[in-house]
Amino acid sequence: MYICSCNGLTDHDVSAAVEAGATRPVEVYAARKCRAQCGNCVKGVVCILREALKQRNAAAAMASREIAAQQDGSRAVA
């Protein structure tokens, strides 16, 4: 789905930028080598950015818990 008609930015572009480390709208635009022009899309970019960051942080927290559980399991055996 197109989010930014000025730059042809899609929701997938926003998600990809977050996966590459973007945490702010300006970083999302920079990842596509563009910048906000009319500004109509900024609210939509922020909304998708927040959701993608939530998902990224939840995945990182789950991975961290799994590593901790594995370490606890290996300590119990040792």
Ligand code: FES
């Ligand atoms: S719609 Fe994104 S800058 Fe205009």
